[in-house]
Structures are given as structure tokens and as C-alpha cells.
Amino acid sequence: MSRLAALLLLALATVASAVAAEIPLAERRSGYELMSRETRAMQDDDAANPATLWVLDGAALWTRKTGAAARACADCHGDARDSMKGVAARHPAFDPVRGRPITLEQRINACRTERQQAPALAWESRELLALAAYVARQSRGMPIDVAVDARTQPFVDAGRATFQRRQGQLNLSCAQCHDEQWGRQLAGNVIPQAHPTGYPLYRLEWQTVGSLQRRFRGCLTGIRAEPYEYGAPELVDLELFLKVRARGMPMDAPAVRP
Amino acid sequence: MAGALINVPERARRGEIIEIKTLVSHPMETGYRRTQLGAPIPRDIIRTFVCTYNGTEIFRAELHPAIAANPFLVFSTVATESGTLSFQWTGDNGFALTESAAIRVE
Amino acid sequence: MDRATRREFLKAAAGVGMAVALAPRPAAATPATMQEAIRRVVGTARVTPGRVKLELPPLSENGNTVPLTVSVESAMTAEEHVRAIHLFNEKNPQPDVASFHFGPRAGRARVATRIRLADTQAVTAIAELSDGSFWSASANVVVTLAACLEDA
Numbered sequence: 001m002s003r004l005a006a007l008l009l010l011a012l013a014t015v016a017s018a019v020a021a022e023i024p025l026a027e028r029r030s031g032y033e034l035m036s037r038e039t040r041a042m043q044d045d046d047a048a049n050p051a052t053l054w055v056l057d058g059a060a061l062w063t064r065k066t067g068a069a070a071r072a073c074a075d076c077h078g079d080a081r082d083s084m085k086g087v088a089a090r091h092p093a094f095d096p097v098r099g100r101p102i103t104l105e106q107r108i109n110a111c112r113t114e115r116q117q118a119p120a121l122a123w124e125s126r127e128l129l130a131l132a133a134y135v136a137r138q139s140r141g142m143p144i145d146v147a148v149d150a151r152t153q154p155f156v157d158a159g160r161a162t163f164q165r166r167q168g169q170l171n172l173s174c175a176q177c178h179d180e181q182w183g184r185q186l187a188g189n190v191i192p193q194a195h196p197t198g199y200p201l202y203r204l205e206w207q208t209v210g211s212l213q214r215r216f217r218g219c220l221t222g223i224r225a226e227p228y229e230y231g232a233p234e235l236v237d238l239e240l241f242l243k244v245r246a247r248g249m250p251m252d253a254p255a256v257r258p
Numbered sequence: 259m260a261g262a263l264i265n266v267p268e269r270a271r272r273g274e275i276i277e278i279k280t281l282v283s284h285p286m287e288t289g290y291r292r293t294q295l296g297a298p299i300p301r302d303i304i305r306t307f308v309c310t311y312n313g314t315e316i317f318r319a320e321l322h323p324a325i326a327a328n329p330f331l332v333f334s335t336v337a338t339e340s341g342t343l344s345f346q347w348t349g350d351n352g353f354a355l356t357e358s359a360a361i362r363v364e
Numbered sequence: 365m366d367r368a369t370r371r372e373f374l375k376a377a378a379g380v381g382m383a384v385a386l387a388p389r390p391a392a393a394t395p396a397t398m399q400e401a402i403r404r405v406v407g408t409a410r411v412t413p414g415r416v417k418l419e420l421p422p423l424s425e426n427g428n429t430v431p432l433t434v435s436v437e438s439a440m441t442a443e444e445h446v447r448a449i450h451l452f453n454e455k456n457p458q459p460d461v462a463s464f465h466f467g468p469r470a471g472r473a474r475v476a477t478r479i480r481l482a483d484t485q486a487v488t489a490i491a492e493l494s495d496g497s498f499w500s501a502s503a504n505v506v507v508t509l510a511a512c513l514e515d516a
Contacts, residue, residue, distance in 0.1 A: 038421050038431045047265035047279045050328040056260035188508030189425065204426035205510050207285070207327035218514035258425040258510075275471030288480070290457045311469070318465040324456050324480050326429040332476035336469055 022245075023179055023193055030249060031192035031257055034183065039204070043256040051133055051202040051254035054126075054209045058134025061127060067118025073131075076115065080138055088136035089144050089251050092240040094151045101155050101240050105132050105211060106231065123230035129209045132200045136253035143250055144197065146243040159241025162234055168225030174238075189258050195246035196239060198255025209254065212239055261355045264345060269362040270337035278309065279332045282347050282355065288323035304329055304349035312341040321349075337363045395486075398452050401459035402490055405450050406498050411490060416449070416501035418489045427481045427507040435474035436491045436499070440466070446473035448492045455485035481507045 032040060046052050062073045062080055077083040092101040095110070102110065108131050109120040121128035148156055163174045177186075178194035185191075199212040206214075213235050217227035228234045265279035282304065289301025307319040307329070316335045335343075344358045402411070419433040436446045445468045451461035464475045479487070488502045 036421060036423075036425045039425050042429075042431070045279075047263060047281065048330060050281060050330070052263055053260050053281065053283045053328065056263065060260070187510065188423065188506075189510065204429040205514075207428050221514045288457070314469070316467065316469045319475075320463040320465075322458065322460040322462060324451075324453060324458070324461040326478035326480050330476075330478050333464070334470055334472045334474060336471040338469070 023182070025248075028195065028246070028249060029182075029193055030195050030197045030252065032198070032252055032255065034190045034192050035256075035258060039256055039258060043198075043252070049202065049254070049256055051200075051209050051256065054130045054133040054200070054202075055137050055254060057126065057130035058132070058137075061131055062134060067112065067116035069115065069117040071116045073111070080134060084135045084138040086139055086142050086145070088132075088139040088253060089142045090146055092146060092236055092243065094147065094149075100233065101152055101236060103213075103236055103239055104135060105213075106236070108132060108135070124210060124214055129200050129211065132211065133209060133254040136200060136251065139251040140253065141250050143248045144243055144246050146240060146247065148244055152240065155237045156241050156244050158234075159237035159239070159244075162238045163241055168220065168223035170223040170225075172223045174219070192257075194242060195249055196242050197246060197249050198252045198257065201253065201255040201257050204256070204258050212242075262345065262347070262357045264343075264357055264359050266343055266359040266361055268360075269364060272337060272339075272363050274337045275334050276337050276361075277332060277334050278343065279330070280307075280309075280345055281328060281330050282307075283328055284347075284349070284353070286321075286323065286325055286327045286329060290323070302350045302353075304347050304353060306346075306348045307331060308346045309333070309335070310344045310346075311335060312339065313344075337361065339363050392455065392457055395454045398454040398459040398488065401452055402450075402488070405463075405490060405492075409496065409498050411498040411500045413500050413502075415499040416489050416491045418487065418501040418503045420487060420503045420505050422504065423506045424481060426510065427483070429478045430481050430505060430507075431476070432479050432487070433474070433476040434464075434489045434501075435472070436493075438473050438493075440468050440470055440473060442468045443494070445470070445494045446491055447494055449473065449475065450490045450492070451479070452488045452490070453479075453481065453485055454488075455483045456481065461487070481505055483507055 032043065042048050065072045088104050091104040091107060095102045105128055108128065112118045113120050166173045174194065177191050182191050182193045196212050200209050202209050213230050216235050216238060220227040260283065262280060262282040267276050270276050284304050285302065286304065287299055287302040291299045293299060301323065303323055304321050307321065308315055309317040317333045319331060321329060340361060340363045342358050342360055344356065347355045415436055417435045420430060424430045434449050434451065436449065438444065438446050440446065446466050448463055448465045450463045452459050453461055461479055462477065466473055484506045486502050486504050488500060491499045
């Protein structure tokens with residue numbers, strides 16, 4: 001081939017490798033599509049999906065008066081099936097009080113402490129997961145739609161930087177597996193693209209429902225990196241970035257995943 | 259808190275075979291796991307599940323630790339008459355849960 | 365190292381090796397213990413392969429939760445029905461999985477559930493019919509560890 005063509009090809013390859021990392025919008029696949037038929041069947045049937053037990057718990061908690069204010073979620077928000085539509089699809093969302101985006105779980109706890117005057121629920125507690133599952137369930141089928149604007153952009157960028165940064169003893173970045181090696185087998189499982197469409201979800205490995213932050217900490221441990229604490233800004237920014245990366249994809253919470 | 263999720267058709271024709279799905283919240287701790295410090299985690303499982311139809315037992319299951327957490331059981335029965343299907347789970351540490359569902363048979 | 369100390373060293377090393385080999389290990393089912401467990405249910409009766417349909421995924425996504433369906437073709441009448449279906453495994457810590465008891469009111473001898481499998485292995489179903497006969501089916505499932513192990 002001519003020298004010019006060779007140089008052009010080299011230039012293209014260099015540019016391509018810088019952005020090839022990101023999955024083209026049309027090629028995005030949710031973890032659901034990469035699961036086995038049997039696991040998909042578990043998710044598709046509410047009567048068979050173990051996460052439904054948490055949704056039912058959440059529905060019960062929604063109407064229970066609590067805290068010094070003796071107030072239930074329902075007292076302000078009415079029927080969650082109406083008022084919570086799209087909420088999970090829009091979180092993490094910017095909180096003017098805190099001056100930064102917060103996750104759905106953090107939003108629930110903010111309401112508990114500020115409006116119900118009740119103590120915050122612990123991360124990964126049954127109650128917090130149940131409320132998050134119940135609220136997220138109301139966004140089922142709706143496209144992920146987190147706001148990217150002047151206020152949230154710096155946090156999206158921070159999340160992207162974390163996603164692309166090599167970490168841990170294995171010196172791996174999230175992008176290396178989830179942008180570049182998705183679809184390939186890692187032991188008995190297919191590597192997903194890591195779109196958080198289904199959280200909180202029932203993970204077969206955990207044998208229980210867990211949050212996205214639990215999953216992040218598990219992955220970080222897996223690459224032998226020190227996992228960030230629950231609620232750490234790094235994890236919230238990462239979730240925000242992943243939601244931006246998954247924009248337009250339908251929510252399927254509470255999902256089942258291997 | 260939701261102990262169990264039952265799925266039974268609300269109505270059925272007499273003689274029709276109906277499918278019943280049950281999902282109960284329980285960790286089914288096998289007794290073979292250990293904490294990070296090496297201490298054994300004691301067994302804690304559901305051992306028996308019984309379904310009765312207007313008082314008559316129509317299905318029974320004995321479960322061992324090899325049944326997955328949050329036990330899921332799907333079985334069937336013939337819709338003979340209107341009434342109540344009762345479901346009872348019993349297990350280690352005095353675990354006992356009863357749920358019921360009404361069925362109308364025409 | 366001179367002969368005396370090397371002998372001491374080897375004896376000590378052998379001692380350590382022995383101690384490690386004798387350290388308590390949880391009992392694990394084997395194909396033999398599975399056969400024993402089946403014998404406990406079946407007694408001296410003959411078990412004939414057939415009539416039982418055991419459905420399991422050949423490759424499980426996670427050994428913690430493996431969906432299983434077992435069924436026996438039967439009219440399920442008072443005269444002729446399936447009394448029970450028993451499930452066994454060969455490599456979990458113990459061989460029993462579950463026993464399901466039916467009567468003619470079941471309509472169908474068919475159960476679906478989810479089981480745990482600790483390793484790649486065969487699962488066996490034994491059906492007990494009202495005429496006292498026993499039938500069996502087996503299925504193999506490949507089970508792998510999760511790729512990234514998290515601390516519990």
C-alpha cells in the first residue's frame with residue numbers, strides 16, 4: 001500500500017484506539033441480554049423473581065409512619081406508582097443542599113433524616129434496599145435519563161476518569177473489561193457492558209438483593225483494589241457516569257443477575 | 259415484612275389442573291460456610307413445606323441445604339372446589355410461616 | 365546441613381505434612397454416598413432408568429441458584445400415580461437435595477425449584493410410583509466459580 005495510505009491508516013488507528021474504548025450507542029446491550037435463558041426467566045416473572053419479596057417489603061414501608069415526625073413516605077408522596085415514576089431513571093440527581101449529585105439511596109435517607117426525622121437506614125440494610133427496590137420498580141421500562149448540565153458535568157467527568165483509570169494489584173480499569181472485553185467469557189460468566197439498568201438487583205452470587213455500590217465494591221475487591229467506602233463520592237460519580245453512558249436504555253429494576 | 263409470595267389463579271374450572279408458585283424469604287444457610295475468621299456459620303434452613311386444600315394435604319416437600327436461598331417451589335393441584343389453599347413452611351430455629359390464598363372453582 | 369540435623373528436619377517436615385493431611389475437612393458427597401442415600405429411600409427395590417424427565421441447564425450461570433424442573437408422565441389417578449420424587453447430588457457436602465410427595469390430587473407429577481450445586485456434577489431424580497416401582501433420571505451440570513471473588 002502507498003506510504004500515504006499507510007500513514008493515514010496509522011493516524012486513524014491511533015485516533016480510533018483513543019475513542020474505540022467507548023461502546024457505540026447502537027451496540028449497547030443490557031446485562032439482561034447477555035444472561036442465560038434460565039436467569040432471564042427468573043427476572044421476567046414477578047412471581048419467580050426473588051427481588052419481588054423486597055419490592056413487597058418496600059411497599060409496606062412506604063405507608064408506615066416513622067420517625068419523630070411520625071410521617072410515612074405516602075403522606076408526602078401519595079401513591080408511589082404515580083409519584084415515583086421515572087425517579088430512579090433520573091438518579092443520581094443533583095442535590096442543591098449538598099451541592100453534588102446523590103444516588104436514590106442517598107435521596108431516600110435524606111428524606112428520612114430531614115422530613116421524617118428518622119435515623120438514616122444503613123447501606124445494604126433490608127429496609128433501604130426494599131425502599132430502593134420499590135421506588136426503582138416504578139421506573140420499569142422507562143429510559144435512563146440523568147441530567148447532564150453545568151452543575152453535574154464535573155461529576156460526570158470525575159466518574160468517567162474513575163472508569164478509565166487502572167486500579168488495584170491487577171492494574172485493570174473498568175473500561176478494559178466493560179468497554180473492550182464485554183461479551184467474552186470470564187470463568188462461567190459473560191462480561192457485561194456494565195449498564196446499571198436493573199439496580200437494586202438480586203444477584204445469584206450474593207443470594208440476596210444488593211445495591212450498585214455493593215457491586216462496585218465487589219468489582220474493586222476483584223481487581224485487588226481498596227474498595228471505596230459506601231457513599232463515597234467516587235462511587236456516586238461512577239454511578240452517575242454509568243447512567244450517562246447508559247442514557248436511553250430502559251430500566252429493568254429490580255433485576256436478576258448472575 | 260413479606261414472608262412469602264404466593265401465585266395462585268383466583269378462579270378455575272372444576273377439574274382444571276392449576277399451577278401454584280411459591281417464593282419464601284429465607285437465607286437457607288447451609289451450615290457449611292465459615293466467617294472470614296474461620297468460625298462455622300450454623301445451619302438454618304427451611305426443612306418442610308406443606309400445602310393443604312380445604313384442610314387436605316395435596317403437596318409436601320422436604321428440603322435440604324442444597325435448595326437455593328429464598329426457596330422457590332412450583333407444583334400443581336386439581337381445582338376441585340372453592341375454598342382456601344394453605345401454605346406452611348417450617349424449619350430450623352423454630353421457623354414457622356403460614357400463608358393462604360382463596361380460590362373460586364366454577 | 366549435617367546428617368543429624370537433616371534427619372531432624374525431614375522428620376519435622378513429615379510431621380507437619382501429616383498434620384495437614386489429617387486436618388478436619390468437611391465431608392463431601394461422592395457418587396458412592398449418593399448411591400447410599402438413594403438406597404435409604406429405595407431399599408432393596410430395583411431402580412429402572414426412565415419415565416422421569418429432569419431438566420437442568422447444562423452450564424449453570426451460578427452454582428448458588430440452578431433452576432430445576434422434574435416431572436413424570438402419569439395420569440395421576442388414585443389407582444396409578446407418582447407417590448414421590450427424590451433429588452440427589454454427588455458432589456455437594458451431602459447427597460440429599462429434596463423430596464416431593466404427591467397424591468392423585470396433584471393433577472401432574474411436576475415440580476420446579478432452584479438448587480445449589482457446589483461443583484460440576486450429576487443430579488439424579490428417583491420417582492416412586494404407587495405400584496411400588498422406582499424410576500430414575502440423571503443430568504449433568506457444569507458449575508464454575510464466579511470470576512471475580514468478592515470478600516463476603
